[in-house]
Each structure stands twice: as C-alpha cells, then as structure tokens.
Amino acid sequence: MIVHQLLSGAGPHDAVTGQARAYRALFSGWGWGGEDVAAALDPRVNGDVRPLARLKPAPEDVLVFHFSAYAPRLRAALDLPGPKLLVSHNVTPARWLWRYDPASAVQCAVGRAQLPEFARRVDLAAGVSAYNAAELEAAGAPAVEVLPILFDRARLEAAGPPRPPGGSAPLILFVGRLTPHKRQDEVIRAFALYRRLHAADAQLVLVGEPQPRGFDDRLRELAEQLAPGAVTIEGALNRAQLAQRYRRADAFLCLSEHEGFLVPLLETFHYGVPVVARAVGGVPEVAGDAVLLLDPQSDHEPAVVAELLHLAVTDEALRSELRRRGERRLEHFSHEAVARRIRAAVERVASGVSSR
C-alpha cells in the first residue's frame, strides 16, 4: 500500500512533525511506501519531509492529512482522488494568541474555520483524543474515530530510581512550548506562592521553545519579579537532557488552558513524576486517575495549586500511588496498541474506497 502524509507545516521540534515521522516508521515497518510533504517547511527539517508541491500521488494512494493549523495549499489536496484520512491534532483557540502572536492567531482562527471542510471531505476523521474527535463530529465528519498520539516509551531514557519525598530544594517542572495558552505565567505565580508557603528553596524549570519569539522574556521578567533566581527557562533540549530534567523533578505542574492531548503527561508517567494539572481539553483522558487534576472552573486560585504541589512533593504514599497508576496509563497508551488502531484506520479508509 502507498500512504502519503500531508502536513500543514513541518518543523524540527514540532510535535505534529514528530507524529508524522512516527507514523512513517510504522508504515515502513508494514512494508507500505509513500512520502511525507508539508505546506510550510522549516529549513531545519532535513529532507524526510518535502514540499507539498512535490507530491504526485496515484489515484489509489491513501492520503493522511495531519491537520494542526490553516494551510491554504493543503486544501487543494482535498480534490485529489485518493482515499483520505484526517488526523486532527487540535487547533489552539485564537483567543489565546491575538494579543501576543497575531500571525499564529490568524492561522488558528482560519484553521478552526477550515476544519469542518476537511472533516466533511475525508473518508474518516480521527482526533488524537475523544475531546478532539467530538469537535470533528460536531463539524460534520461522516465517520469519526480516536487515534491517540503514538508514544514509544522505549525511545525514552531509563527512568532511574524514584525521588525521595520532601528532600531539600524541591524541583518543579513543566515541559511545553512557551506560548500564551500553556499559561507558564500561572505556573510561575503558583510556584512563587508554593515557595513562600512551603519550600523557600524550591526551583522551577520551564522547558520549551518560545512561540512567539520574545515570549520567554516576558516570563523571565515575571519570574525575576516573583521568585528571583528560582526559575530556569530552557529552550528545546535533546533527549538525554530532557530525561535528566524529568529524573530531577519532584513534581510536574501544568496549568495549560487548552490541550488536545498533552504528550508530556505520558513522559511524566514513564519517569515516575507526580503531576498536578488543570483538567482541560484532552488532559483528563490522558491523565485518567493518575494525576492530581484541578477543576478548570473552580480551582483558579494559585494557593490551591501550591497546596497540591506540597502534597505531591512530600506525601510518599501519594507519590507512590500516582506512579503505580501512571504505569497503568502507559499500558493504555502503549505503542503497540495505538499502532494497531492506526493500521486498522488506514486499512479501513483504503478498503472503503476500493469497495465503492
């Protein structure tokens, strides 16, 4: 079978590009051919994803659209004759971006408006979470399915021994793009209060590339104001460096206002780091019962976050129970199980069209 993947954009640290590569590795393993193309290509992407204009599919080739933002040229590919699968990676609501990143806000606003057309014109539409899938269903997709993010824990570094509870200088971690809707400003604020109430020597590490450029400076300024010298902001890290941050972390704090899936949750489960997170979008589905979830309506107070962090850092029985449950969540999202679902979805799309 020939399966081509079409992306809105491809970048070196982009999660959707990472997923397309993971899909491609599976496809190659199953003996399927095809190529991966993107409407917008970062020059740092090294050859494995090519410009969209290079795509010349045969009529029977399967087309997998990875949709994450507005892409005018991608729309034209909907007219191609092949069977089509849409994988929606969720488009950030523009309301979080208008003030800080107008260009991305436009892409997101138009992307969300364009999604219904993609959803209606493909043979099968898949969301990476039930939350995403519900959006596709509402958009009028004829057939909807959930294809969770393909996560291979075997590619991560070893977890190492669990951190003892209540040690000196607890380290709080968040991993994710430095971007408005991820609310690192709230993380800093809650962390500063946690320091004041419970652990004066605590440290916070924020890992992620800024988007828009310069957003990290605003966060640095806030950190210096509220917790001088206690916050480290790091750009994109390699796998070994990231593993080192997870191993050193006593708790992971996510106060994001919008998430389609949140891959770092699975990483925290692998490294055995207790998590406090706001229950938004696809987060509760990924978290299951293995995360201390904050109600997005009623738990906006940084003081509640600070108290939960204190429990997550110091209560060994709680930490151990969360680790145990996290392992169970990893089984639920195992690479093999998700790979089977992806294969079934692609084969369903391919056979559906050939039997018409």
Add this chain to the structure above:
Amino acid sequence: MTTPEEALGRGRAAVAERRARGEDLDAGAGFRVEPADNVDPAQLLEWAVIEPDPELVYSTRRLGAPVTLVKRLLIRALRQYIVQFVDQQTRFNLQLASLVSELDRRVARLEELSREGGGSAPPT
C-alpha cells in the same frame, strides 16, 4: 496517607484554613496572559496602528546569522515601499476602529434611552 481522590479536597481545605487565619495568599502582580474574548474599541485602536518589528525577522537555520542580516538589510532597502503600505493599512484600520468606537457609543446611548423610556423601542 492522602489518596489522589482526596488530594484536591485537602488542598482546598488547607487554603480555607489559611484564609481563616488571615494569611496573605496573594500570588503577586506582573505579567498575566489575557485571552482576547471581547476586544473593546480601545484595544482595536491600539492594534489598528501597524508597527512590525524588524527584530522579529530572522532565520531559523543553523548558522543563520548571515541570512538574518540579509533579510534585515532587505527590509531597510525596501523601507520606502514598506512604509507606504503600512501607512495605508494603518489609515484604513484607524478609520474603521474610530467608526466602530463611534457606533459603540451610539448603541450604548440608544440602549440607555431605551431603558429610560421603560423598554420602548429606541428612537431611530
């Protein structure tokens, strides 16, 4: 021991106790992300003036400094042309934003008159 299910309740209770003791739980001022749900006319006026920042023009390539330099030189070389369309777009934006502000004021005034008139239809 606290179970994960009990943790949130314990956290909330701890905060309530602190508050009852009169503790200061203010998390501090400073930069706060604000979503743009209802953009008011004042914000529209601010956004109407287009001021692209040449510092945000850069190359993402490894060793991209020369490319960044070329891009910024190009902007400088085309400055007269760029200024023209920035000015023309800003003129349109400002006039439109002013018009929206004026309409906003008129709607508010009509609503006020309608309330004063006991809910009767506003004068046209």
